[in-house]
Amino acid sequence: MSELKLMKGNEALAEAAIRAGVDAYFGYPITPQSEVIEYLMTERPEQRTGMVVLQAESELAAINMVYGAASTGKKVMTSSSSPGISLKQEGISYIAGAELPAVIVNVVRGGPGLGTIQPSQADYFQSVKGGGHGDYKLYVLAPASVQEMADFVEDAFKIAFKYRTPVLILSDGLIGQMMEKVNLKEQQKRLTDEEVITLNGDWATTGKPTTRERNIVTSLDLQSEKMEARVHRLMKKYEQMEQEDLRYEEFQTEDAEYLFVAYGSSARIAQKAVKLARDKGIKAGLLRPITLFPYPKKILFDLANQVKGILSVELNAGQMVEDVRLSVKHKVPVEHFGRTGGIIHTPEEVLEALEQKIIK
């Protein structure tokens, strides 16, 4: 049965994972996302559904545990925050290289270095431009509410298994920590081992019966031609994602003369700024990318025919603005407005920035 609850973003994500029939979670504590593993440990999901939850000795171990379980066809996830995600990059690159399904959650805090435990969007580059070594991309989902923290778990696994690829849920300390009401879906059954073998038996390492060739999970191709073919295969998946699984939302863009572009918690603030602008007679609108990769390049390009200028609103020193500029191709002015250090911009500040930087 679905259920309405008041929950923290991190807890909603954890509860959604149990309900989505996830097989295993491997994590390591770090603020502001420790509630994920704390909630899971408290809920005893091994009793509720048989889901395995383990506190690893490090983020390195946690992501390699994810790699291990994913290599056998299981539904497996991990979560962390910025410094921990940096450590996980080795494993993420291997998961992408070995073409395994997995869900990774980053509840972002400010950096670089140990930085701050306050919310930030400063891991945008790391999330969409690489992060680990080699030619790969992550499918990146950016939730803007506690409801989406919950909903995106199942969405992420669908994509992860559709493409056999790691999916990143890119949240931040604001959404992870805030409480909102959330409608939780009903409990899904975890797949049995037999079902996992039936569904993923053509690639997963589940033990070799006499009826098939052995399955090998690896990211190693010492022959250059084979390695290039692997990279091409990955690139094809990313193209297909753009065709079939691009996600974004528009707010009051129909008649907009000015456009905010913002994702996650920034999008919620920018949405309020749209309202403040409209109250003042400024026709503002908002494009909210829900997937940061694939990026809504085309819709941005089209909107640029209609608006006079665009402001990219981010909790960082200017990262996504580069993708906005690339999408818009110099058709209209594009500026960035952001706060760092864990400071969250107010809707008033955002509107002021639009007036100063774009409308002038």
Place this chain on the structure above:
Amino acid sequence: MNVLDIIKPENQVFCKSKLMTDTTLSYCPGCGHGTAHNLTMEVIDELGICEDTIGVAPVGCSVLAYDFMNIDMTQAAHGRAPAVATAIARTWPEKYVFTYQGDGDLAAIGTAETIHACNRGENIVIIFINNGIYGMTGGQMAPTTLEGMRSSTSPYGREIKTMGSPLKITELISNLPGVYYVTRQAVHTHKHARKTKKAIKKAFENTRLKKGLSFIEIVSNCNSGWKMTPNESNIWMEEHMFPYFPLGDIKVNGILK
């Protein structure tokens, strides 16, 4: 015993395991890796557990173990095999899960993963090839490189003062309660190989009985890395490696020897 007796099937000591593929081994002639592979596959074959076995290959000379072993295998990042195996064993508790790792993999970059998987007493088998050197990358110093031993990164011999002592990781982990069986063996003679096979079999039986972690160190040669002929390397191994890494059981049925 005449020749005809010797070649009778019942007297045959070693042959290629049915679970070894026909792929030509990438190992240097004379290297112990091949024998260690074959013994592992013989055990899995004899126990009839192929369908329920998942191997985890390391980074090192045996990175391609999956090319030679005709079983399902996941290849792990350098040093992370125990974490990978942990997750597989946790999510497939009825399967036999083993890692196959070199000393660089297990005792250097993967020290944390090794110690913690052992400490949790994961129900897995770890097969650890200790050849005292990094074979694959061209003979650099390993944590297990002996004092005074030359390598490309200890060209004047390993000096304890600056490079630390050769790491007895096997003794270290044997003290952890989660570790059920620890033994150190070799594969350079048929006598040693037979003992190693017994040890590997015991380890997989421990998995079946869910006893926790079984750890088999195989002291092996790296004739290329040591810059010796295969025969010279085996003699050198007996004279120098075995005194520092003595063969035999260290912990059996959870009890230290």
